[in-house]
Amino acid sequence: MKQKSILITGGAGFIGSHVVRLLVNKYPDTQFVNLDLLTYAGNLQNIEDVTHKHNYTFVRGDIREADFLQKLFNKYHFDGIIHLAAESHVDRSIENPSAFVETNVIGTVNLLNAAKNLWQNDYKNKLFYHISTDEVYGSLGKTGLFTETTAYDPHSPYSASKAASDHFVRSYHDTYGMPTVISNCSNNYGPNQFPEKLIPLFINNIKHNKPLPVYGDGQYTRDWLYVLDHARAIDIIFDKAKIGETYNVGGFNEYTNIDLIHLLCDLMDEKLLRPKGSSRKLITFVKDRPGHDKRYAIDATKINKELGWKPSVNFEQGLSQTIDWYLKNEVWLNNVTSGDYQKYYNKMYGNR
Ligand code: NAD
Ligand code: DAU
Numbered sequence: 001m002k003q004k005s006i007l008i009t010g011g012a013g014f015i016g017s018h019v020v021r022l023l024v025n026k027y028p029d030t031q032f033v034n035l036d037l038l039t040y041a042g043n044l045q046n047i048e049d050v051t052h053k054h055n056y057t058f059v060r061g062d063i064r065e066a067d068f069l070q071k072l073f074n075k076y077h078f079d080g081i082i083h084l085a086a087e088s089h090v091d092r093s094i095e096n097p098s099a100f101v102e103t104n105v106i107g108t109v110n111l112l113n114a115a116k117n118l119w120q121n122d123y124k125n126k127l128f129y130h131i132s133t134d135e136v137y138g139s140l141g142k143t144g145l146f147t148e149t150t151a152y153d154p155h156s157p158y159s160a161s162k163a164a165s166d167h168f169v170r171s172y173h174d175t176y177g178m179p180t181v182i183s184n185c186s187n188n189y190g191p192n193q194f195p196e197k198l199i200p201l202f203i204n205n206i207k208h209n210k211p212l213p214v215y216g217d218g219q220y221t222r223d224w225l226y227v228l229d230h231a232r233a234i235d236i237i238f239d240k241a242k243i244g245e246t247y248n249v250g251g252f253n254e255y256t257n258i259d260l261i262h263l264l265c266d267l268m269d270e271k272l273l274r275p276k277g278s279s280r281k282l283i284t285f286v287k288d289r290p291g292h293d294k295r296y297a298i299d300a301t302k303i304n305k306e307l308g309w310k311p312s313v314n315f316e317q318g319l320s321q322t323i324d325w326y327l328k329n330e331v332w333l334n335n336v337t338s339g340d341y342q343k344y345y346n347k348m349y350g351n352r
Contacts, residue, residue: 001239002125003080005031007072009063009111010085012036014193015131017046018231019082024050026235033057033076036085045332046192063107069114077118082238083111084131086165089196090158094290097157104161105168112172121177128180129238130169134223134250134296135159136184145299146184148246155291173244181241183233186250186298190227190318191325195337199319202261203326204333206268206279216288218258221295225251226313233309240307247307250298253315263316267323 008023010016011034024032036042038060050056061068063085086104087093093100112128119126137146138153152167154160166182173180189199202212233249241247255263265279272279303309326333334340 001027001030001080003030003078003127005033005076005078006080006082007033007035007076007078008082008084009035010042010083012038012042012044012046012058013084013088014041014046014190015188015227015230015234016084017043017192018190018227019084019234020047020056021050022228022231022235023082024053024056028055031055031057031076033059033072033078035059035061035063035072037062039087041088041194043192043194043332043336045335063110064102066110066113069110070117073114073118078115079126080238081111081115081128082131082234083108083129086162087158089194090135090156091196091289093156093158093161097161100157100161101164104158105164108165109168112168112178116172116176116178119178123177123179126179127238127243128169128172128178129234129241130166130180130182131234132166132182132184133159133162134184134186134248134298135293136163136166137296139293140295140297142295145297146248146250147299148184148248148302155293159293179243181237181243181245181247183237183247183249183303184298185230185233185248186223186225186296188227188230189224190322191329192332193227195333198257198260199264199322200326202264203268203323204337206265206282207272207327209282211284212261212265212279212282213284213286214257214261215286216292218256218261218285220257220292221254221297222257222260223250223297224253224255224260224315225249225311226315226318229311229313232312233303236307236309237303242306247303248298248300249303249309250300251311251315252298252300253311254295254297255315264319264323267320271323271327
């Protein structure tokens, strides 16, 4: 790794925590600062094991605050940024779009400005890496895949805010010559995902014999990728990507929601030693999500050919491991669902 001081934003969240663990352990000579506001989705328990590493610092702070960011950049002299902090849940964006503009758009522009001010046109060995989503491309029909040149067509306030942030990142490359890279990834699953997203929500509900709310007819398709495979892709992109480029990251693993839910239900029956078919009885079709994109599917050929990355985890195995993690980590699940996490934070870290 060329950069010696790296800022990771959102490193206490789902994907960010896996990225922090991978990079802090893999690059002991590089200093990593994890900047995270610890919203409901951020949880220091996700990265407890790296807390005391010599090359790791946690800072609680808000990317919406430009002055705070500038001070942070002046203090640590970052030469690389891996930007994951975001409001990330589509349903919440439908309830409160403004929060998504503030964090995802303004927060990203604040980070770009702080980097631009610090680097002052000396961009040697510098990199601003922005993590984005396949949702910016909108929805596919029955066939076809999203490539890096697919036109943007976001439909939810979440995807609109991510699309806007992508455009700002590209504009700083084109206008100011800032070295930037963007990756757009499909749906991640795995340990430490907040139980508002489909897979952890349904695992938790099955465990407690609660209804499984399937939006619309359940015939929506997503392309699922194990979170550690995404973290590996982020490492490779940060290290080897061509400046100014975009890389699509995906699992080559399409499932309709209902097929995935059936598989999840059957695995849960086995693991909880319940009669076969009992979890499927919890399935309840509910009102559809407004603006619901029909199908996402990524063509990840470019990252495979140019950077040598491909997914390594088979979906059924990954899903089975994920269920095992949630069943084993009952305390984690109870804390994030009960609000006790804030007490944990204050006890461990005071009011920093
Ligand atoms: P997450 O919601 O689990 O985590 C987001 C993190 O950002 C949290 O730790 C939160 O505390 C932090 N954060 C939020 N607002 C902040 C602010 N104002 N200042 C500082 N920190 C703040 O999200 P995730 O699922 O880990 O996603 C991470 C990134 O990857 C996001 O940019 C998301 O758009 C992108 N992405 C996610 C997926 C997916 O399937 N989860 C797929 C593709 C891309
Ligand atoms: O595609 C990448 C995106 O994947 C990321 O950018 C987002 O941050 C991430 O949240 C995810 O977005 P989705 O909207 O696809 O994920 P979610 O888990 O919310 O929903 C997956 C599918 O399941 C979607 O078609 C909606 C459906 N669903 C979801 C929930 C929470 C249900 O049917 N019922 C539910 O209760």
